[in-house]
Amino acid sequence: MPYLVRGLLAQSGANAESLTPVRGLPLQQLVTLSQGAMPQSVVDELVRSANGGELPSDSEPTGWVERVTPGRFAGMTVIVTGAASGIDKATASRIAREGGRIIASDIAADKLDAFNAELPDADIITVPGDLTTQDAVDAVVAAAEGRINALANVAGINDDFSPAGETPDAVWDRVIAIDLTAPFKLMRAVLPVMEAAGRGAILNVSSEAGLRGNASGNAYTARKHGIIGVTTSAAFMYGSKGIRVNSVAPGGVATGIPFPKNVSEAGSARLAPFQQAIPSVATAEQLAASITFLLSNDAVNINGAIVASDGGWSVQ
Known part of the structure; x- marks a missing residue:
C-alpha cells in the first residue's frame, strides 16, 4: 500500500512527507480530511490495487478503536x-x-x-x-x-x-x-x-x-x-x-x-x-x-x- 499512496501523491505533485501527520489515521479518514479533494472512489481504487482488484468485506479494525463505556453518563x-x-x-x-x-x-x-x-x-x-x-x-x-x-x-x-x-x-x-x-x-x-x-x-x-x-x-x-x-x-x-x-x-x-x-x-x-x-x-x-x-x-x-x-x- 505505501508505494501505491506514493504514486497517488506523485500524480498530484505532492510528496510522502506531506502525509507525515496523518500516517496514523485510517485510510478512510483521508476522505473526510481532504474536504472533497480525495473522493471515496480514489480510496476504493487504492484498496483494490492492493487487494487483487477486490474490495474486502468488513474486517477487524486496526489501530485505535473507540471503546464505549456503557452507563458512564447514565442519569446525566x-x-x-x-x-x-x-x-x-x-x-x-x-x-x-x-x-x-x-x-x-x-x-x-x-x-x-x-x-x-x-x-x-x-x-x-x-x-x-x-x-x-x-x-x-x-x-x-x-x-x-x-x-x-x-x-x-x-x-x-x-x-x-x-x-x-x-x-x-x-x-x-x-x-x-x-x-x-x-x-x-x-x-x-x-x-x-x-x-x-x-x-x-x-x-x-x-x-x-x-x-x-x-x-x-x-x-x-x-x-x-x-x-x-x-x-x-x-x-x-x-x-x-x-x-x-x-x-x-x-x-x-x-x-x-x-x-x-x-x-x-x-x-x-x-x-x-x-x-x-x-x-x-x-x-x-x-x-x-x-x-x-x-x-x-x-x-x-x-x-x-x-x-x-x-x-x-x-x-x-
Whole structure:
C-alpha cells in the first residue's frame, strides 16, 4: 500500500512527507480530511490495487478503536454545542451511547435532525439556534428542564490566519462572538443550576493555539487563550462548590470542516512551517474520548486542567 499512496501523491505533485501527520489515521479518514479533494472512489481504487482488484468485506479494525463505556453518563443531562458535526457531534454521540441525555445545540437545524436520526434509541433533545444570541442560550437551558450535569462547549470556527496588523473587524468580531462570548454566556447560564445541585462539570474546548502563538491567526489565537482564562478562573471560583471546569486543547484534527475563505497569505506563510510540524492528526472520535473523560465522573479529582490532546505537538 505505501508505494501505491506514493504514486497517488506523485500524480498530484505532492510528496510522502506531506502525509507525515496523518500516517496514523485510517485510510478512510483521508476522505473526510481532504474536504472533497480525495473522493471515496480514489480510496476504493487504492484498496483494490492492493487487494487483487477486490474490495474486502468488513474486517477487524486496526489501530485505535473507540471503546464505549456503557452507563458512564447514565442519569446525566449534558449540553453539547455544535453537535451537528465534527468533534462536537462525536462528543454528543459518545455521551448519548454511554447513557447520557443530550441537549444538542447547533445553528444547522437540518444537520441536528440528521444526527438525532442516527441514534434513534438515544435520549437527544435538539435545540437549533445561534448561541451568539441570548434567546438561543435561554432556549438551550430551558430544554434541560432544570437539570444540567455537564456542559461541553465545543462549537467554534477558525479565523483567516491573519496577523494582528491585518485582521479585519468582521473576522475578529465573528470569531470572538462565536468562540468566546457564546461559550462564556452559556457557561454563565448553567452555573447557577449546577451550583444549586452542588455539582457539575464544564468542558471548554481550547486549542494548540491557546498554548502558543504560532498555531493560527490573531483572532483565533486570542479566542483560544481567552477560553483558557475563562476556564481557569471558573475552576478557581467554583471548585469549592463541587463544579469542575476543564479544557481540552486539540492539535490537528481530521474533521473535514473547511477553513474560511480569503485566508491571509502573509499569515499562512508565517504559520506554515509550524503547522507542518504537527506530529499527528487525530480523528473527531479520538478528541471526543479526551473530552468525555473530563466530563465524566472518572475525572472526579481534575479541576482547572488544560489537557493538550495534540499528539505531543505542544512539547515540540
